[in-house]
Amino acid sequence: GAGVSQSPSNKVTEKGKDVELRCDPISGHTALYWYRQSLGQGLEFLIYFQGNSAPDKSGLPSDRFSAERTGGSVSTLTIQRTQQEDSAVYLCASSFTTGAYEQYFGPGTRLTVT
Amino acid sequence: TQLLEQSPQFLSIQEGENLTVYCNSSSVFSSLQWYRQEPGEGPVLLVTVVTGGEVKKLKRLTFQFGDARKDSSLHITAAQPGDTGLYLCAGAGGETSGSRLTFGEGTQLTVNP
Numbered sequence: 660g661a662g663v664s665q666s667p668s669n670k671v672t673e674k675g676k677d678v679e680l681r682c683d684p685i686s687g688h689t690a691l692y693w694y695r696q697s698l699g700q701g702l703e704f705l706i707y708f709q710g711n712s713a714p715d716k717s718g719l720p721s722d723r724f725s726a727e728r729t730g731g732s733v734s735t736l737t738i739q740r741t742q743q744e745d746s747a748v749y750l751c752a753s754s755f756t757t758g759a760y761e762q763y764f765g766p767g768t769r770l771t772v773t
Numbered sequence: 774t775q776l777l778e779q780s781p782q783f784l785s786i787q788e789g790e791n792l793t794v795y796c797n798s799s800s801v802f803s804s805l806q807w808y809r810q811e812p813g814e815g816p817v818l819l820v821t822v823v824t825g826g827e828v829k830k831l832k833r834l835t836f837q838f839g840d841a842r843k844d845s846s847l848h849i850t851a852a853q854p855g856d857t858g859l860y861l862c863a864g865a866g867g868e869t870s871g872s873r874l875t876f877g878e879g880t881q882l883t884v885n886p
Binding site for chain 1: 821874876878
């Protein structure tokens with residue numbers, strides 16, 4: 660079956676512009692996560708969705724970041740008024756449920772803010 | 774803030790050597806996972822350990838969870854160039870993180886032929 664897919668794979672944008680990053684999780688997975696990864700570094704948690712529960716937004720670095728998940732499937736991470744420090748790889752993962760269950764990652768979207 | 778500290782941050786060795794990567798925290802986790810990530814791809818889960826003192830082996834890789842469930846190690850025997858990658862540990866069910874994973878900073882391993 661298909662894995663987690665993300666689009667676009669690369670995005671270059673000018674400072675101050677808004678960007679939308681998309682994630683298609685594995686079908687049937689109820690949990691969806693967004694992470695940010697700087698070059699060669701570990702993963703910084705941003706937000707996660709679990710079923711119909713309110714999302715855990717505790718990792719979002721500022722109010723310029725938001726995410727939604729429509730119909731319990733596709734998710735969109737939106738960054739408004741992008742800054743250079745937003746440049747990173749944005750990874751999406753899904754899992755059957757939360758906790759210790761295996762997370763399946765997409766290939767990521769590399770965002771460059773010029 | 775709950776932290777997982779990995780060491781070393783970078784490791785470059787010759788093919789055939791053994792190595793150990795450490796993952797330490799001051800907090801207790803209900804389980805700990807190890808992932809491997811190659812350039813341009815997302816991390817891929819290698820193993821999950823859930824019991825204090827647990828040891829799991831995956832071919833040449835041996836994973837151990839500390840008795841107190843605060844630390845873990847990954848040992849690779851007779852490393853091969855194909856082992857090159859970024860190794861990440863991640864804790865679940867921590868005291869402050871709840872049900873989401875907390876990732877370490879990663880260990881970048883390079884195995885030279």
